[in-house]
Amino acid sequence: MNDKQQKLTSVAELEKKRQGLNKQRSSDAPMIAVCCGTGCQAYGGKKIADAFKEEIEKHGLGGKVEVKTTGCHGFCERGLLVVIRPQNYFYQRVRLEDVPEIVSETVIGGKPIERLLYESLATGEKIASEEEVPFYKKQVRLVFGDNGYIDPYEIDDYIAVGGYSAFSKVLSGMTPEQVIDEVRKAGLRGRGGGGFPADIKWQSSREAHGEPKYIICNCDEGDPGAFMDRSLMEGNPHAILEGMMIGAYAVGSSIAYIYIRNEYPLAVKNAYRAIQQAKDYGLLGKNILGSGFDLEIKINRGGGAFVCGESTALMASIEGKVGEPRPKYIHTSHKGLYNKPTVLNNVETWANVPLIINKGADWYSKIGTENSKGTKIFSLVGKINHTGLVEVPMGITLREIVYEIGGGIPGDKKFKAVQTGGPSGGCIPENLLDLPVDFDELTNAGSMMGSGAMIVMDEENCMVDIARYFLEFLEDESCGKCVPCREGLRRMREILDDITQGRGEESHLEMLEEMSEVINDGALCGLGQTAPNPVMTTLKYFRDEYKAHIQDKKCPAGVCKSLITYHIIEEKCTGCKLCVNACSYGAIEFMGKKTPVVLHQSECTKCGACKEVCKLKAIEIR
Amino acid sequence: MVTFKIDGKEIKAKEGQTVLDAATENNIEIPTLCVNESVLPYGACRLCMVDVTKGKRKRTVTSCAYEVAEGIEVDTKSEKVIKIRRMVIELLLARCPESEEIRQMAEKLGVTTTRFKPDEDGDACILCALCTRACREVVGKSAISLINRGTEREAALPFYDEADDCIACGSCVYICPTGAIKMEDKAGTRTISWPNCSQEFKLKACSACGFYFAPEKQLEFMAAESGVELEKLEICMSCRP
Ligand SMILES: Cc1cc2nc3c(=O)[nH]c(=O)nc-3n(C[C@H](O)[C@H](O)[C@H](O)COP(=O)(O)O)c2cc1C
Ligand code: SF4
Ligand code: FES
Numbered sequence: 001m002n003d004k005q006q007k008l009t010s011v012a013e014l015e016k017k018r019q020g021l022n023k024q025r026s027s028d029a030p031m032i033a034v035c036c037g038t039g040c041q042a043y044g045g046k047k048i049a050d051a052f053k054e055e056i057e058k059h060g061l062g063g064k065v066e067v068k069t070t071g072c073h074g075f076c077e078r079g080l081l082v083v084i085r086p087q088n089y090f091y092q093r094v095r096l097e098d099v100p101e102i103v104s105e106t107v108i109g110g111k112p113i114e115r116l117l118y119e120s121l122a123t124g125e126k127i128a129s130e131e132e133v134p135f136y137k138k139q140v141r142l143v144f145g146d147n148g149y150i151d152p153y154e155i156d157d158y159i160a161v162g163g164y165s166a167f168s169k170v171l172s173g174m175t176p177e178q179v180i181d182e183v184r185k186a187g188l189r190g191r192g193g194g195g196f197p198a199d200i201k202w203q204s205s206r207e208a209h210g211e212p213k214y215i216i217c218n219c220d221e222g223d224p225g226a227f228m229d230r231s232l233m234e235g236n237p238h239a240i241l242e243g244m245m246i247g248a249y250a251v252g253s254s255i256a257y258i259y260i261r262n263e264y265p266l267a268v269k270n271a272y273r274a275i276q277q278a279k280d281y282g283l284l285g286k287n288i289l290g291s292g293f294d295l296e297i298k299i300n301r302g303g304g305a306f307v308c309g310e311s312t313a314l315m316a317s318i319e320g321k322v323g324e325p326r327p328k329y330i331h332t333s334h335k336g337l338y339n340k341p342t343v344l345n346n347v348e349t350w351a352n353v354p355l356i357i358n359k360g361a362d363w364y365s366k367i368g369t370e371n372s373k374g375t376k377i378f379s380l381v382g383k384i385n386h387t388g389l390v391e392v393p394m395g396i397t398l399r400e401i402v403y404e405i406g407g408g409i410p411g412d413k414k415f416k417a418v419q420t421g422g423p424s425g426g427c428i429p430e431n432l433l434d435l436p437v438d439f440d441e442l443t444n445a446g447s448m449m450g451s452g453a454m455i456v457m458d459e460e461n462c463m464v465d466i467a468r469y470f471l472e473f474l475e476d477e478s479c480g481k482c483v484p485c486r487e488g489l490r491r492m493r494e495i496l497d498d499i500t501q502g503r504g505e506e507s508h509l510e511m512l513e514e515m516s517e518v519i520n521d522g523a524l525c526g527l528g529q530t531a532p533n534p535v536m537t538t539l540k541y542f543r544d545e546y547k548a549h550i551q552d553k554k555c556p557a558g559v560c561k562s563l564i565t566y567h568i569i570e571e572k573c574t575g576c577k578l579c580v581n582a583c584s585y586g587a588i589e590f591m592g593k594k595t596p597v598v599l600h601q602s603e604c605t606k607c608g609a610c611k612e613v614c615k616l617k618a619i620e621i622r
Numbered sequence: 623m624v625t626f627k628i629d630g631k632e633i634k635a636k637e638g639q640t641v642l643d644a645a646t647e648n649n650i651e652i653p654t655l656c657v658n659e660s661v662l663p664y665g666a667c668r669l670c671m672v673d674v675t676k677g678k679r680k681r682t683v684t685s686c687a688y689e690v691a692e693g694i695e696v697d698t699k700s701e702k703v704i705k706i707r708r709m710v711i712e713l714l715l716a717r718c719p720e721s722e723e724i725r726q727m728a729e730k731l732g733v734t735t736t737r738f739k740p741d742e743d744g745d746a747c748i749l750c751a752l753c754t755r756a757c758r759e760v761v762g763k764s765a766i767s768l769i770n771r772g773t774e775r776e777a778a779l780p781f782y783d784e785a786d787d788c789i790a791c792g793s794c795v796y797i798c799p800t801g802a803i804k805m806e807d808k809a810g811t812r813t814i815s816w817p818n819c820s821q822e823f824k825l826k827a828c829s830a831c832g833f834y835f836a837p838e839k840q841l842e843f844m845a846a847e848s849g850v851e852l853e854k855l856e857i858c859m860s861c862r863p
Contacts, residue, residue, distance in 0.1 A: 305771065322768075327665040327687040480749065480768075480775030482666050484706070487713035490773050491738050511737065515709065521682050522668045522706040 007282035010290045011168040014159075014283075021160040028086040030065045030107060032056075033148055035081040037072025037231055038266055043080035044096055045069075051099040056107075065107055068157075071147040071235015074389035075135050078118070083130055083148060090130040091116040121385060121407050135386045138405050140367070142375050143351045144228075144391040147235035152270050155277040158238040164283060166357035167245050171291040174357075176206060179250040183353065185361035187373035192218050192309075192346025193421075193450050193526065195372070195439035198353075201343050204333040205251045208341035215248045215256035216337065216344040218314060219267065222306035222477075223422035225453035228377040228389050229347035233260065233267035236351070237274035243350030245283070245295055246357060251343050254294045259314055261302040271299055306423075306477035310525050311336075311344050313479070324479045325525035348377055348452075368394035372438030376449065378420075380406050382456035383413065392437070399433040402456060413458040416557075417541070421450025423470045423477075424530035426537030427463060446537040448530065462559035463542040464549055468496035470534040478527060484519045485528030491515065492535060501562040504550035512539060558621035561606045565622055570596040572618035579610035579619065628696040641685040641696055642670055652685055652698050653707060653731060655714075655799055656750035661759045663687040667750055669727075671706050673697040682706070704731075712736045714748055721746040721800045746802035747817045753777055753794035753803060762847075763787050766794060766816060777803075782819040790814060790823035790837035810834045829853070830861035 008014050032052050036045040052067045073081050078092035082102065089112045091102065098116060105113050117126040118133045127133050130148075150157035158164070170179055184199035205213055217240060221229040233240060244256050260268050275297050278284045286294045300318050302308050308323040315337045317323035336342025352374055356364045365373050372394040378401065381387050385407030392401060398418055402408065409415050417427040420437075426447030428435065435441050439449050457466065475489040492515050495508050516532030516539075523529045539546060548554045555563040568588075573596035580588045580597060587603035588610060596618075599610075611619040623634050628645055635644035640663065645652050655667035665684040672685045675695040682702060697703070711728045716738035718724050724746075728734065754767050754777055765788035769778050779785055790812050795805040804815045812823045825834035826841055835858035845852040 327663070327684055329683060329688050476772060478772040480770070480772040481751075483668055483710045483713055483748070486749070486773060486775065487717055488709070491713060491716070494739070514705075518706050518709040521702055522671060522710065524665055524668070524684075 005277075005280045007280070008289060009282060011172040014164060014168050014281075014289060018159050018162075018165070021156055025160055031068055031085040032065065032102075032107065033068045033070050033083040033085060035071075035073045035079065035148075036069045037076065037147075037234060038227075039072060039076030040079040040081055041266075043094070045080065048080060048082075048094065048096055048099060051096055052103065055099055055103040059103060059108060061107070068149075069151055069153075070149065071152045072231035072389065073148045074139075074141075074144060074231070074391075075133075075386065076389070077387040082116075087112075087128075088130040089128055090118060090133055092118055134407060135388065135390070135405055138396070138400055139391050140375050140393045141391045142355055142367075143239070143348065144232065144236075144377055144389065146239065147231070150236065152235050152237055153273060155238060155274070155281060158236070162358065163238050163354075164242055166354035167242050167249075167283070168289065169357055170246050170249055171289055171293060176250045176252060179246060179357070180206065182361045183250070183356060186356040186364040187361075187368075187371070188349065188352055188356060188364075189372060189439060190346055191348035191352070191376065191449075191452070193448070195449055198345060198349055201333050201345070202247060202251050204331060205253075205341040205343045208334040210334075210340045212255050212340060213251055213253040214337045214340055214342040215244055215251060215253045216314070216318070216342060217244055217256070217258040217347055217350050218309060218311075218344055219258055219260040219264070219271075219347045220302050220309035220314060221261060221264075221347075221451070222304075222309045223451040223453050224473075225381055225455055226379045226422060226451040228379055228452055230264050230267050231389055232347050232351055232377075233258075233264070234270050237267075237270045238278070239351045239354060240271075240347055241274055241278055241284075241297065243353035244297060245288075246353050247343060247345065247350065248295050249293055251341075253343070254296065256295060256297045257300050257318055257337075258297060259300045259302050259308075259318060261304055261308075263304060268299065268301065275299070305479070306474075307479045307525070307527050310527060313525070314344065315342065324481050325527075327524065369436060369438045369441075371440055376437070376452060378452045378454045380454050380456070382418075382454075383409055383458040383461070384456040385410050394438045395436045397434050397436055398428065401437065401454065402433065406456065409456070409458050413460065415456070416459050416461055417457045417463065417466075419447070419455040419457065419466070419470075419534065420453070421448040421533075422453045423473045424448075424527070424533050425450045425453070426533045427457070427466065427541065428537070429541040446540060447533065450530075460557055460559070462500075462555050462557035463538040463545045464496065464500055464555075465557075465559045467534045467538045468493060468500055471496060471531065474527065474531040478531075482522075482524040482528060484522040485524070485531065488515055488519045488523075489528070489531055492519075492532070496535070499546065499549050500555070500560040502549075502553050502560075504546075504553075506550060508550065509539065509543075509546060554622075564606060565601060566599060566604055566606060566608075566610065567620050567622055568596055568599050569618045569620055572616050573597055574616065574618075576616075578613045578615065582609045582613040584609065624690050624692040626690055626692065626694045626696065629698055635690045637690070639690050641672060641674070641683075641688045641690055644690050645685065645696070645698060650698060653727060654686060655727065655748060656752060657686045658752055658756070658797055660797075661752065661755040664751055664755065667748070668710050669707050671703045673700045673703060707731050708733050713738065716740050718746045718748060718800060718802075720744060721748075721802075723800045724748070745817045746800040747777060748800055748802075749775055749777065750799060751777070752797045752799060753816075756793045756797045761789070761791055761793050763789060765789070776818055778816055779819050779821065783821070785821040785823075788814075788821065788823075789839040789843040790821075791840045791843075807834065812837050826856055828858035828861055829856045831858060833858055833860075835859070 034049040049069045056065050080094045082091040082094045112128045180202050188198040189195040310325050313323045313325045332342050375391050377391045419427045471493045478485045480486045516536045548556050575595045580590045589598045633648050653669045663686045665687045670685045715736040719740035795803045806813045810825050823837045826838045828835050841855045
């Protein structure tokens with residue numbers, strides 16, 4: 001795509017362009033898809049892709065085998081990922097050295113390389129094809145799937161896989177009302193946290209008085225555990241642009257913003273590039289595809305505070321003001337950005353829109369549960385074998401996500417809880433693992449869909465410490481405007497400090513409950529209102545752990561340093577001296593060969609180094 | 623005009639009026655700490671929260687920002703809002719243990735002690751932002767602003783010592799509900815002390831009687847804003863013809 005693209009001036013020209021592209025491309029042509037998402041870039045990314053290109057040239061296959069640099073495939077933990085198409089051989093942990101062999105053995109020889117294949121955790125069997133890898137098998141990658149097939153840098157790639165066909169369908173034959181109606185029938189709910197029906201916002205903004213109307217895409221993604229918005233923006237920016245175009249058409253807006261956090265340089269870069277390409281193609285600008293519809297999309301870089309993702313704070317930030325929330329008793333769909341009607345949706349919400357228009361509300365609404373339709377992308381992290389981004393149909397159970405897609409808990413540890421929804425989500429215990437995951441079920445369990453982060457915890461996580469950790473994060477991120485959040489969270493954290501450091505009192509639990517309730521009811525914005533969730537859910541589901549800290553001054557998970565001591569199990573210790581050498585504080589004394597060592601509590605800082613190195617499991621926490 | 627119910631009583635109010643203002647006009651008292659008629663509603667202290675039922679939906683909102691609407695039912699004394707007010711004031715009592723104003727408000731709300739460990743910094747600022755809002759919205763300056771986030775937040779001059787934009791008018795001092803900002807005029811100098819910074823300003827002596835009556839910078843600002851010659855403003859109120 002070196003020569004400048006002529007502007008497309010009609011829907012027919014766009015379709016002709018697509019046909020032209022597809023004539024040149026065949027779906028069973030050999031392709032090496034190299035993941036260059038932020039995760040895989042750490043292992044070489046583009047460098048490995050270049051090595052593939054060189055190798056291909058060396059074998060005289062230039063022009064016959066395509067090397068595609070793609071966005072994130074989701075299974076970041078196994079990076080760098082390479083998929084050889086059309087067979088879809090899935091190679092993980094690929095390094096530069098593997099390149100020549102992959103080309104000669106697989107691309108030319110057609111045979112998979114055992115060493116690079118995924119190995120089943122249960123059976124040890126090697127799995128060759130992408131679709132059969134358990135991590136992917138239960139996923140339904142409607143929104144995220146194209147990431148593995150297209151180069152986010154090439155608009156032609158997106159067009160070739162059907163991109164912008166929903167937009168052309170809308171422009172050539174749907175009224176704004178029909179578009180909103182389709183979104184309503186599909187049951188699309190916001191993926192950025194609250195699960196608010198998208199069509200209601202759109203309709204309300206469409207009907208509101210005031211010009212211009214604004215469309216905003218929220219790519220702030222302040223939750224440190226979530227990265228699906230980043231991966232979508234990096235890997236398939238045109239899908240998001242297309243969703244926004246359709247939304248703008250439906251609402252009657254001609255100015256749109258993408259609010260991206262500054263810490264996402266690749267996402268910013270790809271979004272800029274995608275917008276430029278769409279302009280060059282005449283998909284943005286004036287009189288788009290000859291329809292009379294105009295749209296401009298601008299990028300705004302967020303400053304990084306978590307609270308800037310909140311709708312009113314985000315709008316203040318775009319206006320150049322301090323990013324602080326304000327009361328929104330008049331909906332932003334009526335008075336939002338610059339006091340004008342504004343529709344704000346999350347990245348993933350926008351990316352769902354083309355799908356709905358293309359395949360229809362009937363098709364879309366068959367996926368998911370009664371009140372939560374479609375799929376949701378989660379970032380699965382924590383004490384779990386397979387970490388990464390997973391896209392699953394709404395209604396899948398937590399158990400399926402944790403044990404089938406996630407491959408269960410590493411080591412022979414026991415599952416304890418999964419926290420959903422980001423720092424202010426709730427912790428869901430084992431007996432609720434069969435909970436179908438959707439907006440309402442998670443809320444009923446005291447948690448939320450939130451950002452879509454899922455953090456898995458095992459028996460070695462102390463739930464009181466976890467609650468304290470999240471509260472501290474939110475205390476740091478509180479903007480400080482309103483009293484319940486600014487003062488209340490700090491005081492709750494102080495109480496949790498007391499409990500985890502052995503100063504807990506019986507009355508603390510009631511106090512925490514009382515404060516949770518008040519902050520939930522009284523805080524100004526969603527940050528404060530939801531901040532008590534981790535405390536409330538752990539109090540509800542793991543009360544015994546709190547009691548152990550308070551009454552017995554013990555931390556059952558062995559985490560809270562003030563409440564634990566390390567001990568040598570004499571029957572198991574052979575005096576091998578490993579721990580003696582590992583202890584930087586000289587707390588363990590060597591008593592002679594085949595004699596158990598002695599641990600001096602007064603010297604011990606409870607760093608845990610001894611337990612780490614002991615091969616005989618002769619050190620325990622009490 | 624719109625008609626709605628507040629604590630069971632039917633009242634009328636002007637469209638666009640806040641629930642708080644309508645309540646006040648009808649002698650229904652709602653406690654507040656961050657409201658002042660000269661600046662826009664802000665919604666930070668949360669003392670003024672009330673329950674509002676609109677159709678089937680019941681919400682707890684800040685009455686200082688929520689506008690009246692036809693047919694709504696307002697409860698200014700529900701169990702929930704009383705709980706919020708008491709917790710808020712208990713938290714502020716711990717933040718500003720020495721503030722007489724906070725202690726009085728707490729008493730009014732039936733709170734006499736706090737279960738939290740009182741702060742020891744002697745800072746009476748509750749971060750209601752009345753000072754920074756008055757500076758911006760009333761004076762038209764941004765001499766002081768809220769800096770830092772969360773528990774670190776404070777009202778201060780830029781970098782704690784850049785008073786270029788400050789005209790020493792003292793509006794922030796007058797509007798502060800807890801006396802956290804102090805001002806003293808002595809020997810031709812005005813000293814304003816905000817919680818974490820302080821600055822001295824020259825006062826102007828009246829060209830007639832010689833009394834130091836106003837900050838020089840304020841007079842210069844007034845001259846520039848009004849177009850009146852500076853000399854004409856350099857006469858104190860009592861000496862003005
Ligand atoms: C503290 C806070 C942080 C938020 N951060 C984000 C964010 O990073 N991304 C996002 O899409 N929504 C975020 N939200 C939710 C937004 O306020 C808003 O509801 C959402 O962007 C609307 O889009 P949706 O309806 O498509 O979900 C946040 C909300 C709160 C209260
Ligand atoms: S709830 Fe917290 S983050 Fe939200 S406005 Fe209040 S202080 Fe700021
Ligand atoms: S007076 Fe309404 S929040 Fe302070």
